[in-house]
Amino acid sequence: MSQTKIIDGKAVSAQIKQQVAVQVSALNEKGIQSCLAVILVGDDPASRVYVNNKKKACEVCGIRSLEYTLSAQTTQDELLALIAKLNQDPDVNGILVQLPLPRHISEDAVISAIDPAKDVDAFHPINVGKIMQGTCTLLPCTPAGIMELIASTEIPVAGKDCVVIGRSNIVGKPMAMLLLHKNGTVTICHSKTKDLKQKCKAADILVAAVGIPKFVTADMVKEGAVVIDVGINRLEDGSLCGDVDFDGVAPIAGAITPVPGGVGPMTIAMLMQNTLTATKDQNKVS
Numbered sequence: 001m002s003q004t005k006i007i008d009g010k011a012v013s014a015q016i017k018q019q020v021a022v023q024v025s026a027l028n029e030k031g032i033q034s035c036l037a038v039i040l041v042g043d044d045p046a047s048r049v050y051v052n053n054k055k056k057a058c059e060v061c062g063i064r065s066l067e068y069t070l071s072a073q074t075t076q077d078e079l080l081a082l083i084a085k086l087n088q089d090p091d092v093n094g095i096l097v098q099l100p101l102p103r104h105i106s107e108d109a110v111i112s113a114i115d116p117a118k119d120v121d122a123f124h125p126i127n128v129g130k131i132m133q134g135t136c137t138l139l140p141c142t143p144a145g146i147m148e149l150i151a152s153t154e155i156p157v158a159g160k161d162c163v164v165i166g167r168s169n170i171v172g173k174p175m176a177m178l179l180l181h182k183n184g185t186v187t188i189c190h191s192k193t194k195d196l197k198q199k200c201k202a203a204d205i206l207v208a209a210v211g212i213p214k215f216v217t218a219d220m221v222k223e224g225a226v227v228i229d230v231g232i233n234r235l236e237d238g239s240l241c242g243d244v245d246f247d248g249v250a251p252i253a254g255a256i257t258p259v260p261g262g263v264g265p266m267t268i269a270m271l272m273q274n275t276l277t278a279t280k281d282q283n284k285v286s
């Protein structure tokens with residue numbers, strides 16, 4: 001049995017936020033204040049928690065945060081008008097619209113309305129295209145955070161067989177691109193994939209972004225593989241659970257992320273990193 005390393009997402013995210021804070025403070029000395037605007041539409045409790053966590057992370061990093069809380073009845077035009085105003089505001093470097101939005105508002109229309117230079121979620125079609133090319137300075141937060149976690153294991157991605165389960169625009173697809181850019185050989189699996197177990201078992205690096213509790217079981221994992229669990233599933237008893245059966249898989253994996261405390265904290269750390277990058281890019285400083 002290999003010696004399993006538990007990848008500590010809290011520690012890696014704290015380090016990244018610390019590095020961001022140092023650079024934000026250096027910008028302050030040049031008279032530049034980094035600022036993130038977060039827009040929340042409606043009163044979804046989970047979204048409220050995410051927005052509060054983003055505000056707290058901004059405080060830790062010295063990033064100014066502006067919060068716009070709009071009622072669930074806000075029209076699409078009203079939301080687009082606010083985004084247009086923030087796009088024009090030179091003091092705002094990053095704009096994040098918390099998803100999901102109420103059904104009467106088109107998420108695609110809203111994402112496309114954000115200035116790509118201020119699109120700190122990296123969801124705008126222009127940024128998605130640049131991510132394909134490997135030329136985007138703003139990286140999708142969850143996949144970028146996962147790349148940091150893999151880097152923390154000091155296991156190189158180059159030449160490895162990487163399997164990503166899930167093909168969402170937010171996680172699966174950009175994850176595959178970032179692994180490819182690091183010279184991994186990437187297979188994307190999804191709900192219609194045949195022989196999923198065999199494909200997963202061949203992976204040196206396995207990323208699970210399925211949204212099904214304990215979907216990845218020990219018989220799907222290669223001895224010594226790096227296993228990254230993106231899933232955040234709420235069980236009936238209120239506890240959180242990932243997409244990987246941690247207790248079964250941990251003894252086989254070479255390295256594995258826990259849930260909570262693995263990928264989750266990285267997403268916000270990378271949002272801070274993107275806000276810093278956007279601020280630097282807009283002010284043409286390195």
Ligand code: NAD
Nearest residue numbers: 142166167168171190191209210211230231232263264267
């Ligand atoms: P999604 O629902 O958009 O996508 C799920 C994917 O899983 C789909 O592409 C689908 O094809 C695939 N899938 C479903 N059933 C399958 C099966 N039986 N076999 C193989 N593939 C199957 O989900 P998402 O937005 O990518 O999120 C996935 C999980 O990650 C969720 O639990 C979500 O809460 C979590 N998540 C976590 C973070 C974080 O910061 N940690 C960020 C985003 C999402």
